[in-house]
Amino acid sequence: MKRAFMFAPFRMQAGFSLLEVLVAFSIMALALGVLYQSVGSSVRNTQRVEIEARAAVLARSLLALHTEVPPEGVSVSGTSPDGLVWSVHSSAFDPASLIEGAPARPLHRVEISIRRDAAQAPFSLVTLVPEVRRR
Numbered sequence: 001m002k003r004a005f006m007f008a009p010f011r012m013q014a015g016f017s018l019l020e021v022l023v024a025f026s027i028m029a030l031a032l033g034v035l036y037q038s039v040g041s042s043v044r045n046t047q048r049v050e051i052e053a054r055a056a057v058l059a060r061s062l063l064a065l066h067t068e069v070p071p072e073g074v075s076v077s078g079t080s081p082d083g084l085v086w087s088v089h090s091s092a093f094d095p096a097s098l099i100e101g102a103p104a105r106p107l108h109r110v111e112i113s114i115r116r117d118a119a120q121a122p123f124s125l126v127t128l129v130p131e132v133r134r135r
Contacts, residue, residue: 090129
């Protein structure tokens with residue numbers, strides 16, 4: 001009896017070798033790692049920009065509430081509903097030290113600081129506003 005399958009002629013492989021599969025998976029893992037990092041960085045930047053935009057809107061709103069300052073100044077603080085901690089402080093400002101022929105109406109330097117938490121650098125808005133006219 002002859003065994004036909006014993007010495008079958010050599011055939012070409014139809015699949016991939018284990019080494020080729022491992023190299024392909026390694027390349028795919030590196031590509032996914034880079035993609036994951038870039039998406040994570042993009043999400044963090046988007047969150048930071050969103051917080052800064054909300055802080056800017058809040059600062060402008062607080063400034064709109066303080067278009068004039070009493071002679072003793074302003075010092076108030078609080079927390080917005082979305083967790084931004086804000087403070088408004090003012091101090092007398094002498095415009096004559098900077099501008100010759102400055103207006104006679106007294107001015108106050110108003111600084112509005114907003115931060116999300118203690119570890120974050122504050123978003124600040126500084127401007128000059130007139131003192132309330134005495135009647």
